[in-house]
Amino acid sequence: MYRLLKTYRPYLYFIFTALLVFNCSKNDNSPLAAGDNDKDIVFLKTIGGSKNESAQSIVKTIDNGYAVLGHAQSADGDVTGKLNESFDYWLLKYDLNGTLQWQKTYGGSDDDRGSAIIHTSDGGFAILGRSKSSNGDTTENNGFDDFWVSKLDPAGTISWQRSFGFSGVDTGISIIQTKDDGYLLVGVLDITASGGEGNSKSPQAKTQHAGGDYWAIKLNASGDKQWSRFYGGTFTDTPYDVIQTDDNGYIIVGSSDSDDVDIKNNKGSYDFWIVKISDVGDLTWEKSFGGSEIDEARGIVKTSDDNYLIVGDTRSNDLDVSTNNGAADLWIIKISPTGTLIWEKTLGGSSFDVGRSIRKTQDNGFIVSGNSRSSNGDLINNNGQNDAWVIKLDSNANLEWQKTVGGSHVDLIYDAIELNDQSIIAVGESQSFDMDIPENKGFSDVLIFKIK
Secondary structure, X not given: OHHHHHHHHHHHHHHHHHHHHOOOOOOOOOOOOOOOOOOOEEEEEEEOOOOEEEEEEEEEOOOOOEEXXXXXXXXXOOOOOOOOOOOEEEEEEEXXXXXXXXXXXXXXXXXXXXXXXXXXXXXXXXXXXXXXXXXXXXXXXXXXXEEEEEEEOOOOOEEEEEEEOOOOEOEEEXXXXXXXXXXXXXXXXXXXXXXXXXXXXXXXXXXXXXXXEEEEEEEOOOOOEEEEEEEOOOOEEEEEEEEEOOOOOEEEEEEEOOOOOOOOOOOOOOEEEEEEEOOOOOEEEEXXXXXOOOEEEEEEEEOOOOOEXXXXXXXXXXXXXXXXXXXXXXXXXXXXXXOOEEEEEEEOOOOEEEEEEEEEOOOOOEEEEEEEOOOOOOOOOOOOOXXXXXXXXXXXXXXXEEEEEOOOOOEEEEEEEEOOOOOEEEEEEEOOOOOOOOOOOOOEEEXXXXXX
């Protein structure tokens, strides 16, 4: 019973707190933050059919355009090439003017959802997510959800694809191309269901690990597995992003509410859990950052001074978290290559405000994607429920400007990039059909907008 309560505690907390803050006024008279109105929406599109669509990841392409990965349930409207209403990976390729060049869906007859896309050194793409299918584009399934990764050529045709997993829910979340032209995949391994399998170097008994663990899988350039390792404790450990380091190792960021096995210094509930591993997956160091409440890291980027910024959200107001403006704030920390905390700061208002990705810009600053329910503090406006939130930081992570976009329903972004002309493309999903959002085609649509 204790484990069940601990596992579901963050969700119960979120529901309870959301009920408390939902009726907060949208016209709080607190001082205005960094300018919102000096950035214009160049275009905004909602794309989808009569069911559910979402964009999860965006990458700039070598032709100065961009590619967007997510998932589509619909087999009508803007979604072409689908024969049923199961979820498929959905890839959309745009030119530099935002004109759709082509779109493709990938998957089988069951539930397949894309999470991450990268542009590969040969001009193609690699896409990662989770899959329940064992037919269509997928050739095998080992259980409930598997990691499913596909290498695509520049036209989106599958060159090779692989599934990795066991009998439980194994979810691919993030992918990078490594310096040897291979790939590192990270996501969640259902270690209880795998029975301790998933560690190719020195399998550990399942009694040492339980629940969900960070799972890292190293592939060569042809998609063959070189090694896989898992990291975590006996509760819930979820990785969201990974970066390769100068020594050819990797830093993985996510959240953990474990306080045993690989986790030595849990601060309370969920923490930012940062893991440094070697080029062969050996655990070099691990660090927990946060306070006594829920803190979750979502993205990492290297800074110009060879340190790292990590972005996510915090509900804490103690220990490592110096300030909290409300229910949840976007939280940014800067760490050294050895995991020493250099500084931390929060952005947000009195309601729920979160960070979802961070990318470097041409001026050595950063673009952060997030979502907000606030209209005070660092926020200026909220159109209703969750709005998409884009934040520009300078090289010292000072707030230069921020922009919220949304309607009266739930509007979210998960990723944003800067194009060569210094405009920003943000992607996510929308359920609105008013205010900033001109149209809704189903339950939820892919949301894409450009600001400059």
